Amino acid sequence: MLKRYTTAENGKTKLLSLIYTQDEHKIDNKLIDKDAYSVLDTLNANGYEAYVVGGAVRDLLIGCKPKDFDIVTEATPRTVRRLFRNSRIIGRRFRLVHVVFPDQIIEVSTFRSEDATDSENNIFGTLTEDAQRRDFTINSLYYNPSNSRLLDFHGGFNDLNNRILRAVIPIDVSFTGDPIRMIRAVKYAVKCSLEIDSEIKGAFYKYSKELTKVSESRMVEEVNKILLSGHSLEILKRLDKYDLLIFIMPRISEEIMRKNAHLNNDLKELDKAIQSGIQVTPSDAYAALMSFIINKKEVEKLEINDRLSYVMQLLHKALRPLGIPWKILIEAGAKILETKNIEFLKVSKNYDKQNTEIQKAKKAIKALTSNIVKNM
Ligand code: ATP
Numbered sequence: 001m002l003k004r005y006t007t008a009e010n011g012k013t014k015l016l017s018l019i020y021t022q023d024e025h026k027i028d029n030k031l032i033d034k035d036a037y038s039v040l041d042t043l044n045a046n047g048y049e050a051y052v053v054g055g056a057v058r059d060l061l062i063g064c065k066p067k068d069f070d071i072v073t074e075a076t077p078r079t080v081r082r083l084f085r086n087s088r089i090i091g092r093r094f095r096l097v098h099v100v101f102p103d104q105i106i107e108v109s110t111f112r113s114e115d116a117t118d119s120e121n122n123i124f125g126t127l128t129e130d131a132q133r134r135d136f137t138i139n140s141l142y143y144n145p146s147n148s149r150l151l152d153f154h155g156g157f158n159d160l161n162n163r164i165l166r167a168v169i170p171i172d173v174s175f176t177g178d179p180i181r182m183i184r185a186v187k188y189a190v191k192c193s194l195e196i197d198s199e200i201k202g203a204f205y206k207y208s209k210e211l212t213k214v215s216e217s218r219m220v221e222e223v224n225k226i227l228l229s230g231h232s233l234e235i236l237k238r239l240d241k242y243d244l245l246i247f248i249m250p251r252i253s254e255e256i257m258r259k260n261a262h263l264n265n266d267l268k269e270l271d272k273a274i275q276s277g278i279q280v281t282p283s284d285a286y287a288a289l290m291s292f293i294i295n296k297k298e299v300e301k302l303e304i305n306d307r308l309s310y311v312m313q314l315l316h317k318a319l320r321p322l323g324i325p326w327k328i329l330i331e332a333g334a335k336i337l338e339t340k341n342i343e344f345l346k347v348s349k350n351y352d353k354q355n356t357e358i359q360k361a362k363k364a365i366k367a368l369t370s371n372i373v374k375n376m
């Protein structure tokens, strides 16, 4: 292990990062995706520092094949855009670049100095600053496959080996600065079998209400990840244990407390399918999550062309305050009806805003008196 030092403001020498070599971290470079490799190569060849970061490094260290590769670099988005013909700049304020390949998109972001959520003041920074703004030490590891060096600024390598979850900055600052990190903490603890220390657990109870401040889209994104993680049941149970789930999906929290066997089974099946490598879409996952709520006899009392709208309304209501996109709601509703062998009027697969069938379904949701739901 090598050590990199820097000079602190007081003039003293300070440890900056640890550098682990191949014989220590034992990352198998063959597990690195060829497209991610080519992006790193091009950046390096043009003189820009670039690394794999985040979930992919964690997975590589535990010997799993990563599902996606996030890349960070010192090159600005504009430069990255110029280097890759098959790329586009995305994001309104903080811009990152999507490099598009036939089978996937590789996300390339520029080292950032400000907190991830403070996008108004987002400015590009150094690698050290980028490492400082990441949530947990295990997510603050940078890997460069061209020299097989692993850069560790906050002790994440040892934490991962010792199966400990630790925040990069003080936990109160971390969770109040961005409450979604509480959900992420639980997700990582379950996915990577990490011990959550008592300080973090205490902070969950203290700051759980802060979750109401998280934007709908970020919340949905995190819930989607949980449902597609292959560990959804365990993660949801743990989120409930720490009083977090009630602020994410209160109805699911209620059912988990009641030990709803239907829900339990469906999530187990979902996790099994994902772990066995079956491709599962977000709407499949929401169908699995919500199937318990649909009572076949009740639905069959309705006219065939009212059934899907009715199911969508139930899902919408049960998942509140989570705002699930219409497309997912429609697909999940249709899947539940299909699995339960309930006849219904299908909507076309064309989900644009002008689609009259979708408009009809949306109107129906609003128009259907809440009586039906209340009486369930
Ligand atoms: P997953 O396997 O669920 O994708 P991940 O760790 O890759 O896990 P992402 O949401 O893809 O998570 O984010 C990539 C990286 O960006 C994280 O590993 C972390 O370093 C950083 N990051 C993401 N969200 C936050 C956040 N809210 N606060 C601080 N850092 C974050």
Ligand code: MG
Pocket: 054, 055, 056, 068, 070
């Ligand atoms: Mg990721």
